[in-house]
Amino acid sequence: MQARNFYYLNDAVKLITEKTNQTYSTDDLIALGINGKLSLSISASNWHVEYLDKKINFQFNDYCGIDSATLKAAIKSFHNGSSIFFAPAIPVRTIDLQKHSIYNNFEFTVLFPASDESCPFSITDLVIKDVFLNDFIDEYIPITDKLIAAECSDTDMSAPTTKHTNIFKKNMTGTWDIKFDNLESITMPEYMGFNYIKQLLMNQKKEISAITLNSIYSAAKASESPPTYSEIISEGLGSSKTIQNYELSIDNKAVDQYKKEVIKLLGDIEEAQEYNDIETESSLRQKLDFIQTEIYKNTSNTGKPKNINAAEKKIKDAVSRSIRNAISKLHAKYPILADHLTAHISTGKECTYTPKTDILWKFD
Numbered sequence: 001m002q003a004r005n006f007y008y009l010n011d012a013v014k015l016i017t018e019k020t021n022q023t024y025s026t027d028d029l030i031a032l033g034i035n036g037k038l039s040l041s042i043s044a045s046n047w048h049v050e051y052l053d054k055k056i057n058f059q060f061n062d063y064c065g066i067d068s069a070t071l072k073a074a075i076k077s078f079h080n081g082s083s084i085f086f087a088p089a090i091p092v093r094t095i096d097l098q099k100h101s102i103y104n105n106f107e108f109t110v111l112f113p114a115s116d117e118s119c120p121f122s123i124t125d126l127v128i129k130d131v132f133l134n135d136f137i138d139e140y141i142p143i144t145d146k147l148i149a150a151e152c153s154d155t156d157m158s159a160p161t162t163k164h165t166n167i168f169k170k171n172m173t174g175t176w177d178i179k180f181d182n183l184e185s186i187t188m189p190e191y192m193g194f195n196y197i198k199q200l201l202m203n204q205k206k207e208i209s210a211i212t213l214n215s216i217y218s219a220a221k222a223s224e225s226p227p228t229y230s231e232i233i234s235e236g237l238g239s240s241k242t243i244q245n246y247e248l249s250i251d252n253k254a255v256d257q258y259k260k261e262v263i264k265l266l267g268d269i270e271e272a273q274e275y276n277d278i279e280t281e282s283s284l285r286q287k288l289d290f291i292q293t294e295i296y297k298n299t300s301n302t303g304k305p306k307n308i309n310a311a312e313k314k315i316k317d318a319v320s321r322s323i324r325n326a327i328s329k330l331h332a333k334y335p336i337l338a339d340h341l342t343a344h345i346s347t348g349k350e351c352t353y354t355p356k357t358d359i360l361w362k363f364d
Contacts, residue, residue: 006041006063006127031126032136034072039132042066042087043125048118049090049111051102052266057114058059058100063127065091065108078123087119106296138320138347167354168201168364170194178330180337188333193326194317200345201361202354207350208318263289312349320347 007015009026016024032038047060066074074085090111094102097109113119128136130336167179171187176194179185188194196213265288272281323345331338344355 005045005130007130007133008043008124008127012128012133015133016137029122030071030075033066033126034068034075036068038128038136038298040066040071040119041127041129044087044119044121044129045125047087047090047120048114050114051097051100051109051111052263053104054102056100056102060092060111060119062089062092062096063129064111066126067091074121075123083307084120084122086117087113087121090119104292106292108296135317135320138324146179153206165360165362168194168198169363170198178334178337180340183334183336186333188330191322191326191329193322193324196323196351197326197341197345197353198363200351201359203353204358205352205354206354209350210319211312213319213351214315238361258291261291262295265291316349319351323347323351 012029013024013026016022030040033040034278041063042065044060044062044064048057049060050057070088077085090113091108092111093110094104094106097111102109119192139328140295165179166181167177167185169177171177174190176188176190177185178188195216199208199213199216265284269281269284269288272278272284324347325339327338327345330341340355341353344353346352346354
């Protein structure tokens with residue numbers, strides 16, 4: 001059963017098998033969730049929750065996130081014989097809470113159980129958002145593996161049949177001239193993924209990290225002469241300069257201190273309201289807004305400090321999506337080349353173009 005834009009774990013493993021011809025179990029998906037490689041959620045039903053900032057209590061029937069520590073504790077409890085586990089905190093997209101008159105500037109809002117046992121869930125309530133499931137398939141299962149299940153013959157129809165010059169050239173106007181397998185050339189508009197594909201075509205059978213591909217594209221936009229893969233590597237632009245703005249800014253201890261301060265400020269605000277001390281309440285709310293902003297800027301939606309690994313994943317996912325999108329656009333105009341690229345380009349942390357035989361490409 002598919003729940004809105006979410007898959008229950010049993011349906012998720014079926015989808016993975018259908019798309020990749022590889023077998024996964026629900027335990028495998030849970031283990032990936034605990035290890036931070038797959039984002040799981042909970043399908044909540046009749047939970048009684050409260051929003052501490054405004055002392056709002058209501059019944060919650062929706063989806064919420066679950067961090068790896070809570071997931072690990074829940075699974076341990078299930079394995080020890082318990083049928084339910086009680087969620088200690090409920091991170092929810094703020095936009096989904098507007099129907100409860102909850103508004104703020106944060107992407108996620110954390111709700112809390114109205115009582116210790118008001119938010120129960122079982123292992124069958126775990127779900128995966130469709131976009132996270134598809135990203136997992138693209139990230140951890142190479143494209144070439146996925147195609148094995150779909151191939152119906154031993155003939156490689158995606159490789160060029162004759163030796164000739166193939167063209168993948170970006171023009172000064174930003175458009176792309178493309179020619180493959182002795183077919184007529186076409187002109188395509190600019191898609192970011194074409195820039196990544198070009199670097200892979202220029203470096204056949206070499207692994208290039210997604211971060212390096214992103215660095216090449218970023219450097220190309222900032223200069224008239226795009227750098228080569230070798231120049232990027234020699235200048236050390238393949239990692240640190242791309243993700244330097246994502247360095248760990250606060251640690252777990254600081255997050256805990258922030259959260260304790262939030263609870264204290266909420267109590268002080270309530271006391272100021274009781275005494276009708278408007279000035280003090282205003283000052284306390286300014287402090288509360290500042291701390292909540294700092295927490296939001298420096299933590300993920302699970303409440304953990306943002307770090308380099310999160311930045312790397314964000315870049316890797318963006319590069320993979322751009323390549324897939326560009327190939328999809330190409331398929332409508334030049335399906336034989338799109339099929340060839342799909343068969344021989346792998347994306348993920350490392351990206352490669354590995355045709356069965358070397359292919360001559362012209363780039364200028």
